[in-house]
Amino acid sequence: MKVYVPRDAAARALGSDAVAAAFVAAGHRVIRNGSRGMVWLEPLVEIEEDGLRRAYGAVTPADVPGILSGAVESLGPVEDIPFFARQTRLTFARCGLIDPLDLSDYEAHGGLAGLRRALALGPEGIVAEVKASGLRGRGGAGFPTGVKWDTVARAQADRKYIVCNADEGDSGTFADRMIMEGDPFSVIEGMVIAGIAVGATKGFVYIRSEYPDAIDVMTHAVEISRKNKLLGRILQSSHEFDIELRVGAGAYVCGEETSLLNSLEGKRGVVRAKPPLPALEGFMGRPTVVNNVLSLATVPVIFERGAAHYAGFGLGRSRGTMPVQIAGNVARGGLFETAFGMPLGDLVHDIAGGTASGRPVKAVQVGGPLGAYFAPAKFDTPFGYEEFDGQGGLIGHAGVVVFDDSADMRAMARFAMEFCAIESCGKCTPCRIGAVRGVETIDRIAAGDAGAVPLLVDLCETMKHGSLCALGGFTPYPVMSALEQFPEEFGGLREAAA
Amino acid sequence: MPSTAAPHGTPEDPVIARIIADHLGVEGPLLPILHAVQAALGHIPAAAHGPIAEALNITRAELHGVISFYHDFRDRPAGRHVVRICRSEACQAVGGVALSQAVLDKLGLDWHGTTPDGRVTVEPVYCLGLCACGPAAMVDGALKGRATPEDVLAGLEA
Numbered sequence: 193m194k195v196y197v198p199r200d201a202a203a204r205a206l207g208s209d210a211v212a213a214a215f216v217a218a219g220h221r222v223i224r225n226g227s228r229g230m231v232w233l234e235p236l237v238e239i240e241e242d243g244l245r246r247a248y249g250a251v252t253p254a255d256v257p258g259i260l261s262g263a264v265e266s267l268g269p270v271e272d273i274p275f276f277a278r279q280t281r282l283t284f285a286r287c288g289l290i291d292p293l294d295l296s297d298y299e300a301h302g303g304l305a306g307l308r309r310a311l312a313l314g315p316e317g318i319v320a321e322v323k324a325s326g327l328r329g330r331g332g333a334g335f336p337t338g339v340k341w342d343t344v345a346r347a348q349a350d351r352k353y354i355v356c357n358a359d360e361g362d363s364g365t366f367a368d369r370m371i372m373e374g375d376p377f378s379v380i381e382g383m384v385i386a387g388i389a390v391g392a393t394k395g396f397v398y399i400r401s402e403y404p405d406a407i408d409v410m411t412h413a414v415e416i417s418r419k420n421k422l423l424g425r426i427l428q429s430s431h432e433f434d435i436e437l438r439v440g441a442g443a444y445v446c447g448e449e450t451s452l453l454n455s456l457e458g459k460r461g462v463v464r465a466k467p468p469l470p471a472l473e474g475f476m477g478r479p480t481v482v483n484n485v486l487s488l489a490t491v492p493v494i495f496e497r498g499a500a501h502y503a504g505f506g507l508g509r510s511r512g513t514m515p516v517q518i519a520g521n522v523a524r525g526g527l528f529e530t531a532f533g534m535p536l537g538d539l540v541h542d543i544a545g546g547t548a549s550g551r552p553v554k555a556v557q558v559g560g561p562l563g564a565y566f567a568p569a570k571f572d573t574p575f576g577y578e579e580f581d582g583q584g585g586l587i588g589h590a591g592v593v594v595f596d597d598s599a600d601m602r603a604m605a606r607f608a609m610e611f612c613a614i615e616s617c618g619k620c621t622p623c624r625i626g627a628v629r630g631v632e633t634i635d636r637i638a639a640g641d642a643g644a645v646p647l648l649v650d651l652c653e654t655m656k657h658g659s660l661c662a663l664g665g666f667t668p669y670p671v672m673s674a675l676e677q678f679p680e681e682f683g684g685l686r687e688a689a690a
Numbered sequence: 691m692p693s694t695a696a697p698h699g700t701p702e703d704p705v706i707a708r709i710i711a712d713h714l715g716v717e718g719p720l721l722p723i724l725h726a727v728q729a730a731l732g733h734i735p736a737a738a739h740g741p742i743a744e745a746l747n748i749t750r751a752e753l754h755g756v757i758s759f760y761h762d763f764r765d766r767p768a769g770r771h772v773v774r775i776c777r778s779e780a781c782q783a784v785g786g787v788a789l790s791q792a793v794l795d796k797l798g799l800d801w802h803g804t805t806p807d808g809r810v811t812v813e814p815v816y817c818l819g820l821c822a823c824g825p826a827a828m829v830d831g832a833l834k835g836r837a838t839p840e841d842v843l844a845g846l847e848a
């Protein structure tokens with residue numbers, strides 16, 4: 193019999209350590225797996241007997257004797273739980289299934305097959321394959337990953353770098369954290385393949401300090417990889433690659449790639465003007481691939497199954513799958529990996545079961561603190577880059593935060609401005625000063641000065657067009673979307689803001 | 691103000707010197723050094739500025755600019771317990787504001803404040819990645835999901 197109790201941070205935050213201890217006290221060896229992503233059922237315990245894994249949801253230490261005696265009813269196999277059964281798991285196929293730090297378990301579930309194929313294809317073949325997969329950056333901007341790698345591959349330099357962006361600062365997102373904690377070798381394998389493709393021998397993973405569990409798992413995974421030739425001389429080939437972990441220091445803007453590079457270099461995390469692109473002049477002025485954790489963690493499965501398989505999923509120019517993170521006031525919150533194209537409303541209602549409070553959904557914010565609010569009137573929008581853009585929004589890192597009808601949209605707009613003011617890197621005035629003015633203006637509106645609404649609109653225009661990066665440039669999205677869809681909360685009539 | 695760069699000036703100096711020496715081989719060593727100093731000493735004392743600036747060949751003004759840019763670095767020790775409560779949107783959607791207000795009120799603090807007895811510091815954090823089980827908090831490094839004021843305040847007496 194095998195007992196799985198997640199070591200994922202969300203599971204631990206809901207008491208999984210005490211549950212694991214109870215199984216150990218009862219004389220069982222416990223495998224600390226990652227999360228299967230059904231956070232409302234955490235701690236989700238799985239018991240494997242005769243090759244069958246049965247799940248038990250939201251387990252407390254007091255449930256453990258009953259689970260062992262058969263008195264507690266199982267939820268059945270995870271794969272049969274509707275929330276899980278409806279997913280297409282490519283990037284997250286192994287997350288929660290395997291022991292995250294057991295490299296042979298990783299290999300037994302398809303790990304390293306992609307790397308072996310990539311080694312056989314060689315650098316040019318790798319870049320062509322990533323291009324053919326249609327993979328776009330999962331960090332927010334959606335830039336084609338193969339094109340970025342091609343640029344770095346073609347650049348001439350004495351050294352090149354791969355930087356894995358694990359700063360995951362967007363509220364409502366936790367997919368990077370989950371994969372680092374649940375399947376860290378997939379991130380490492382993706383980075384190694386990127387290194388071979390562009391001719392880089394050194395990689396950094398920049399992990400936010402708010403993720404101590406992910407830092408811990410990744411630290412061990414890197415050590416294990418070095419011992420087993422997944423790092424160093426890669427699988428006895430002629431390619432060399434090593435990885436160093438770096439920890440952020442609590443600055444949201446350091447998720448922006450050039451700010452991140454400054455931070456890695458030991459500087460203030462101020463955003464750099466582009467050009468030069470990091471692909472040409474990145475870390476220490478050398479050509480650098482900066483990719484999100486999910487972009488890199490998706491690379492191995494693209495090589496394992498083939499680019500055509502991956503590209504076969506999706507909608508329009510959004511190819512493959514997206515690990516959507518459903519959070520906030522939601523009945524069934526968690527990670528739902530699905531082919532692009534599912535309408536937003538299906539995710540919120542059918543998949544996630546609406547609000548946890550049982551009250552009506554008022555709005556959802558998609559894409560983190562810089563993402564727009566979508567009222568239910570826009571719930572038919574299919575999940576895709578262009579589709580959300582067309583609705584004045586963005587999918588970003590695919591966080592969907594659900595609010596019930598008690599949400600105060602003016603307060604949410606104010607928070608967006610306040611967050612921008614706190615996190616601004618200070619380089620441009622519209623962002624640094626504008627966000628402070630934005631808070632003041634919304635306070636005036638709150639005090640009954642409806643005449644301040646046009647000022648807020650003007651301010652948003654200025655920030656949108658006068659900011660160097662998306663922190664200042666996109667903060668107007670949540671603000672304006674709240675104002676346009678809920679004008680009565682800003683003291684105006686619905687027509688006034690139209 | 692007297693220079694704090696003088697060798698053997700404070701009891702922390704050997705610790706700081708060792709941390710610097712340990713990191714000089716890495717590319718972009720400043721953040722790793724600052725993290726290590728804070729981990730060892732609980733904050734980044736003024737006594738560390740001179741040696742770090744000198745070793746990395748940057749001015750003290752530049753160093754101060756870096757330290758002050760990042761929310762994580764402290765210039766004075768925190769309370770014996772550190773409570774971090776998520777202020778971000780997904781936690782707000784499930785009562786995060788009420789949670790932080792209750793905790794701050796109970797302790798008589800504002801954000802970033804420390805109780806006069808040096809017992810507890812309360813800080814905001816912008817997402818802990820626990821957005822599907824908020825409101826979220828971190829108490830002395832331990833994560834709490836669906837946190838109540840009681841959960842957060844438990845164990846902070848001593």
Ligand SMILES: Cc1cc2nc3c(=O)[nH]c(=O)nc-3n(C[C@H](O)[C@H](O)[C@H](O)COP(=O)(O)O)c2cc1C
Pocket residue numbers: 328329330331332333334335337357358359360361362444445446447448449450482483484485487488661662663
């Ligand atoms: C303010 C701001 C914050 C960002 N935060 C992140 C982040 O936490 N993680 C991330 O991968 N990308 C983040 N990005 C996007 C990065 O700048 C960059 O586009 C991305 O890391 C590139 O990787 P990808 O192509 O794989 O998405 C942020 C951008 C901005 C403007």
Ligand code: SF4
Pocket residue numbers: 445463615616617618619620621623624659660661662663664665
């Ligand atoms: S928009 Fe804000 S965060 Fe971005 S570069 Fe300008 S000041 Fe910095």
Ligand code: FES
Pocket residue numbers: 363364365776777778779780781782816817818819820821824826
């Ligand atoms: S928004 Fe609070 S943990 Fe993510």
